[in-house]
Amino acid sequence: MFQYSNQQYAGVKFGTQDLRYGELISCTFDRCSFANGSMDEIISSNCRFIECDFRGAALNGSIHNETAFENCSFNGANLFVSKFDACKMTGSDFSGSTMDGISIIKGDWSYTNLRLASLTRQDLRGVKFHEADLSGANLEKADLRDCDLTMAILAKAKLQGADVRGAKMEGVDFKSLTIAGLRMDREQTVLFSLAHGAKVG
Template sequence: MKLENECSFKETVFENADFSDLELTKGHFIKCNFKKTKFKEARLIKCSFIDCDFMQASLNASVGTGCAFTNCSFIKAGLFGAKFDNCKMAGSNFSEANMNGITIIEGDWSYANFRYNNLKKTDFRKVMLKEADFYGCNLEKAVFTGSDLTGAVLSKAKLYGADLRQAKITGVSFKDVDIKGVHIDVTQAFEITQSLGAIIG
């Protein structure tokens, strides 16, 4: 099946299709099945994917610009070297996905599920990450400068060398987080101390 600019599909099965090197602008997809589909080195511009399933799909080295992937499943998907520039990924599930070398430029990743992923050295600078779930993730040397982590889950995550300075951490519980070696600012030091139950003043 061929995908053309400004195409629109609903509840369509694209399983095992090969869209490698695809260049697509303003495509619109609702509840579509992209399981095991190849999007290697594809370039997607202002496309929207709502409630779509990308389980075990390959998006390695693909580029998404101004796209929306809301409430999508990327379980066990390949995102190696992928780039998401100002994309809305809210509510999507990246459990067991290969996100090594991923590039994220701002955008909204609120409520996303990253559980147990290896996100070492990932740059989340200025990314919206409200209530995102990083439980058990490797976030060593990750950069969160200027990001919004309000209500995010960091329990059991590896954070050594991570940079949280200037990030919003309101509502984040640090009771089960090892903050040794984490870069924080003065304001965050107070918030973290309070989340651990201390009374200041």
């Protein structure tokens, strides 16, 4: 096991290195590549990854605390039972990544690409998904209470049994939603009715 602390890297290719079981504390990685790398059970705290490439990387069981992944690519990455606690993920792309058993605790996932992501039964309370693309995502039985879903794309998302009470949903295209089995509060019900041409008042 290794530990990197307060290090800064720019344009470094880490994909060939074995980074399993390591610990990263307050490090900055700018446009670095971890593509197809082994990062199982790695722990990061207060790190910053800017435009980094995690395509095809194995991040199984990894734990990230208050770490920022800004505009990073996780295409095809394995995030099985990984944990993101109060992380900033803005603009990152998760298309084709394995997210089974992932834990997302609070944090900012605005502008992320989570198309077709499997997030069934996830506790996502209070997560910020401002303008995130969740089209086709499986959110069945997910707890989305008090999330910021402002302008989020939820077309064809599976929402059966999900709970969005208290979530901000201004700008969501309610016409693209299938709301059967979705738990909504009164404000969201009004937004849904207005989207379908009802006059409320």
